[in-house]
Amino acid sequence: MADIDGTWNCTVKSPLGDQKLTMALTGDGSSFSGQASGAMGSLPVSGTVSGDKLAWKxxxxxxMPMTLDCAATISGDTLTGDVGAGGFGSFALTGTRG
Structure with a gap:
């Protein structure tokens, strides 16, 4: 399983410009939980871990109100993935453990 524990400084490439997001995550076997904070405020996050892959909503x-489908791959202290925003498409997600 990927080591996801720590604070991740992330950027989502959205049509509204780069959106900065900080996620404080703790892994627990095949799942993880934590807190995400950024322009949208702060909210709890939880998801699944499979090898080096993470998935969460x-x-x-x-x-505007919506549910984002997120997926990323961890490699050491970096993560790359995408954020699905329904009919608005999918946006690149990158981050580093800080």
Whole structure:
């Protein structure tokens, strides 16, 4: 399993410009939980871990209410993936453990 514990400084490449997101995560076997904070405020996150792959959903209210489908791959202290925003498409996600 990937070591996901720590604080991740992430950027989502959205049509509204780069969205900064900080996620404080703790792994527990095949799952993880933590807190995500950024322009949308702060909200709890939880998801699954399979090898070096993470998957989770985030319900946001800014700029409009929607549920984001997120997936990323961890390699050491970096992560890369995407954030699915339904009909708005999918946006690149990158991050580093800080």
């Amino acid at each position: 985030m319900s946001i209210s800014v700029p």
